[in-house]
Amino acid sequence: MSHVSIRQLLKNFDGKPPTVAVDHLDLEIEDGEFLVLLGPSGCGKTTTLRCLAGLEQPASGSITLGDQVVYDGARGVNLPPDKRFIGMVFQSYALWPHMTVRKNIAYPLKSRKLTDALASGRVEETAALVDCERLLDRLPAELSGGQQQRVALARGLVSHPDLVLFDEPLSNLDARLRDQVRAELHDLHQRKPFTAVFVTHDQSEALALGTRMAIMRAGRIVQIGPPREVFEEPVDEYVAGFTGMSNRLPCEYVDGRWYALGTEIHGTQPGTVAAGEFVLRLRPEKIRLVTDVADLLPGEAGVAVTVDDVEYGGLHFDVMCSVVGDGAVRRQLHARIPTFDSARTPRTVNRGATMIFAFDPRDARTFDTDGNALAVPQQALTGALVG
Structure with a gap:
């Protein structure tokens, strides 16, 4: 295991226009830490990993692995991949087909x-x-995808490298195998810690595996911390949206009433913050659908919506709803309702029905109009009920 230090790392790609893939990145990775880089395509996470591996040459900055400087743009140091004591697990397994x-x-x-x-x-x-161990004398072609990925993991770990790099290693597995291998990888790191950087666009992988997770955007880290902290306290709307708070409700105060997406808020009012305008972000799992304002529970807020679509997901329904906002533009919202919880929604939800999109404001996270997180006063979340 080794400590990893990245200082002011810059990586450009030529083009029209040129692209800054990694933008003066600073990052410290502790011994035995499992760091997950999370973000959409093009955010710079894979390029950062490839710079660590020596597969891409940065424009400037430095990378130190343990006591060894493996890249320093100012001093002209750039060790090739085979001189960096790392292991790597690829998305495509990359096993030698002619070798056992x-x-x-x-x-x-x-x-x-x-x-x-x-x-x-x-x-x-x-x-x-x-x-x-029972597969040692087989060829890769005789293995399933999950078995091949285990072999690739073993190959990455066998030399006890200073750092193990994972480039979306679970994305080629089916859903059941992906969950199984993810659990096995987490258990392995708990039993035999090693320093790792894991790249993914899947938030469930990041939450399950990471000692810390870093959300990347445009070559920079927007937020880094323990998975629970990042999940529960996003610093801005970008992080909130990427970690599952897909429902976005811009709120404003007009003529003594609060409105979300141009639709009046019934029940508990969100209160006055940020000069009367702010944005609420909510997870689909925190939503109830009820047939009437009178069905709101104490402390709940609600806006009228039209049901656009209902998808059956076994243990839940995904209900897509919309409200008509300013300029008659339809804004879509998402409720994920357990199929077995009759208190969360009527047993049958029909397309075209008008319902109340109900939520507890304490389950929301609040942001200003520039997308930055707000500290909302408690009284703003528990205002008086208004019918």
């Missing part, structure tokens, strides 16, 4: 001339860690 599992796993030991590790049974030991 045993030889695939042993390859980093042989290439680094770690003969003592080979002789001491390191290959078998690492295969057992990822539950593929």
Whole structure:
């Protein structure tokens, strides 16, 4: 394991116009930490990983792995990938098709001339860690996708590298296998900690695996912290939207009443913050749908919506609703309702029905009109009921 330090890392790609993929990035990764880089395509997460691996040459900045400077633009230092003591697990597995599992796993030991590790049974030991010791004499073509990914993980870990890099390694697996391998990877890191950087666009992977998670945008880190902190206290609307707060309700105060998306808010009023205008963000799982304003619970707020679509998801319904905002533009909202919870919604929700989109304002996060998080006074979340 090693501490990793990234200072003012800059990476450009030529084009018309040129692209700044990593924008003067500063990042410290502690020994044994599992850091997840999360963000949409084009945010710079994979380019950052490739710079760490030595597969991309930055324009400037520095990268230190343990006590070794592996890149320093000012001093002209740029060690090639084979001189950086790292392991890498790719999205495409990248196993040698003509080699057995045993030889695939042993390859980093042989290439680094770690003969003592080979002789001491390191290959078998690492295969057992990822539950593929019974596969050692098979070829990759004889393995399932989940088995191949376990072999790729074993190959990345076998040499006990200073740093293990994961480039969206679960995205090619089906949903069941993805959950299984994710759980196994989390358990492995708990049992045998190693320093890792894991790139993904899937928030469920980031939340489950990360010691810390970093949300990236335009080559920069917008927020970094423990997964629960980032999930529950997003610093801006970008982070809120990317971590599941998909419902966006701009609120304003007009003639003594509060409106969301141009529609009057019934029940509990959100109160006065930020000079009368702000934005609420809500998770679909925090929404109730009721048939009438009279059905709102104490402390709930609600706006009238039209049901656009209902999708059955087994344990839940995904209900897409809309309100008519300013200029008669329809704004869509999303409610995820458990199928077994009759208190959350009527048993049947029909397309075209008019319902009340109900929520507890304490479940919302509040942002100013520039998208920055606001600290909302408690009285603003528990205002008097208005019919």
